[in-house]
Amino acid sequence: MLLHLGQIRTLIVSSSEMAQEIMKNHDDVFASRPSTKASKLLLYEGKSVGFAPYGEYWKQIKKLYMVHLLGPLKVKSFELARHEEVQSAVQKIRHAQSLSNSVDLSEVFSSFTLDILCRVVSKNFSQKHLLRGLIEEGTALFGEFNFQDYMPTLHFLDILLKFDSKAKNVSKEWDNLLEEVLTDYLSIDEKEGDFLDVLLSLRTNKKVDFELTKEHFKAILMDMFGAGSHTTFITLEWVMAELVKDHKTMLKIQHEIRILCHNKESITEEDLKKMALLKAVIKETLRLHPPAPLLVPRESLEETQINGYDVPKGTKVLINAWAVNRDPKSWQNPEKFNPERFMEDTSVDFRGNNFQLIPFGGGRRICPGINFAISNIEIMIATILFHFNWELPCGMTRDEFDMSDAPGLSARRNEKLYLVPREVYHTV
Numbered sequence: 543m544l545l546h547l548g549q550i551r552t553l554i555v556s557s558s559e560m561a562q563e564i565m566k567n568h569d570d571v572f573a574s575r576p577s578t579k580a581s582k583l584l585l586y587e588g589k590s591v592g593f594a595p596y597g598e599y600w601k602q603i604k605k606l607y608m609v610h611l612l613g614p615l616k617v618k619s620f621e622l623a624r625h626e627e628v629q630s631a632v633q634k635i636r637h638a639q640s641l642s643n644s645v646d647l648s649e650v651f652s653s654f655t656l657d658i659l660c661r662v663v664s665k666n667f668s669q670k671h672l673l674r675g676l677i678e679e680g681t682a683l684f685g686e687f688n689f690q691d692y693m694p695t696l697h698f699l700d701i702l703l704k705f706d707s708k709a710k711n712v713s714k715e716w717d718n719l720l721e722e723v724l725t726d727y728l729s730i731d732e733k734e735g736d737f738l739d740v741l742l743s744l745r746t747n748k749k750v751d752f753e754l755t756k757e758h759f760k761a762i763l764m765d766m767f768g769a770g771s772h773t774t775f776i777t778l779e780w781v782m783a784e785l786v787k788d789h790k791t792m793l794k795i796q797h798e799i800r801i802l803c804h805n806k807e808s809i810t811e812e813d814l815k816k817m818a819l820l821k822a823v824i825k826e827t828l829r830l831h832p833p834a835p836l837l838v839p840r841e842s843l844e845e846t847q848i849n850g851y852d853v854p855k856g857t858k859v860l861i862n863a864w865a866v867n868r869d870p871k872s873w874q875n876p877e878k879f880n881p882e883r884f885m886e887d888t889s890v891d892f893r894g895n896n897f898q899l900i901p902f903g904g905g906r907r908i909c910p911g912i913n914f915a916i917s918n919i920e921i922m923i924a925t926i927l928f929h930f931n932w933e934l935p936c937g938m939t940r941d942e943f944d945m946s947d948a949p950g951l952s953a954r955r956n957e958k959l960y961l962v963p964r965e966v967y968h969t970v
């Protein structure tokens with residue numbers, strides 16, 4: 543559907559065929575991002591990979607992500623960090639349970655995703671307390687309406703409505719925080735292969751054709767925190783919400799995990815490889831609840847034809863992953879949470895080859911954090927299902943349990959997730 547949002551020509555894509563047209567058949571034409579006011583003010587004038595226009599700079603930075611920062615080997619190297627952070631989450635659940643009956647799992651998941659990100663960015667990250675608030679404020683600004691992006695001739699109204707001043711304040715606070723992170727980092731001798739270490743060595747070894755400056759480092763860190771924390775945490779919340787709602791699947795998956803890890807104290811990443819139902823549950827959750835329901839906007843670099851229609855250069859494209867993932871042409875009973883569909887057909891995946899399932903996008907702009915995110919989600923869910931049985935808070939029935947989305951750009955649950963854990967003791 544081609545329409546005008548304000549003064550901006552916008553193509554809205556809601557079927558898997560059209561998603562494939564954009565992200566595969568015409569990927570080279572639609573690989574750019576529109577310049578938005580929030581990205582200009584917050585993300586170091588387009589130095590962040592997520593909002594950089596398509597071109598040489600974006601290609602080189604994206605390669606750094608795919609190969610050096612978030613490639614499979616690098617993600618594997620964080621296994622111990624993941625293990626320790628998950629064990630710490632289990633301790634938090636035990637502690638919370640000893641104080642009151644139900645546990646705020648939203649809080650547990652949110653701390654876990656931030657702690658693991660901070661740890662892999664720099665071993666000495668000392669600013670976690672400020673980070674969460676800044677991520678919230680930054681994400682809210684990206685979802686907030688501003689005139690410049692939709693009615694550029696009325697851009698002066700943004701100043702009256704204080705959009706600009708809010709964005710500049712948040713940007714200043716981010717910059718101060720990242721400056722401290724970099725100063726702390728440079729002051730320590732022992733560096734252990736974390737992201738900042740990798741970035742410094744890439745700069746020393748001149749792995750890119752331009753000089754990697756402090757601003758690039760800051761923009762990359764903002765990308766990591768901005769794109770990597772909410773998305774993972776929202777998914778963890780939805781997986782557990784779907785499982786308490788569907789008790790039968792919860793019991794089945796616990797059976798799978800407990801049989802495979804019989805006689806063990808904790809789960810290893812080797813064990814995860816054999817957990818087919820766990821993987822299917824995560825896929826089905828991402829199908830129904832993609833954390834970025836409209837992905838990240840794209841823009842056409844030249845005039846082209848899609849399905850016989852002319853799409854002019856400079857058209858903004860919104861890909862409605864929420865609708866594509868529920869397209870009745872691709873899915874039977876699309877509204878139903880049914881992980882078994884992925885046990886019967888294991889060929890459909892979210893890694894960019896199947897355009898009916900696109901929670902991570904596709905084509906050149908596909909999310910580079912898939913391995914990192916999935917490793918965190920799998921180990922966290924498997925571990926808390928291994929150690930605890932989970933129930934709804936006292937007196938709540940499954941029908942009363944709220945499964946609605948919060949308003950806004952990210953499809954978070956409307957309510958915080960409180961559940962009651964009952965510890966299961968495994969004999970070793």
Ligand code: HEM
Pocket residue numbers: 591592593604607765766767769770771773774777832833834837838901902903904905906907908909910911912914915
């Ligand atoms: C469940 C977790 C996640 C989901 C669902 C998700 C989803 C997405 C989506 C939909 C896009 C846009 C893709 C497109 O335009 O086709 C994206 C881009 C991106 N994501 Fe993720 N993401 C997740 C986790 C992460 C993590 C953990 C990181 C890093 C630590 C990350 C870093 C990025 C970056 C840097 C981009 C921009 C890529 C580009 O523009 O070339 N993401 N992600």
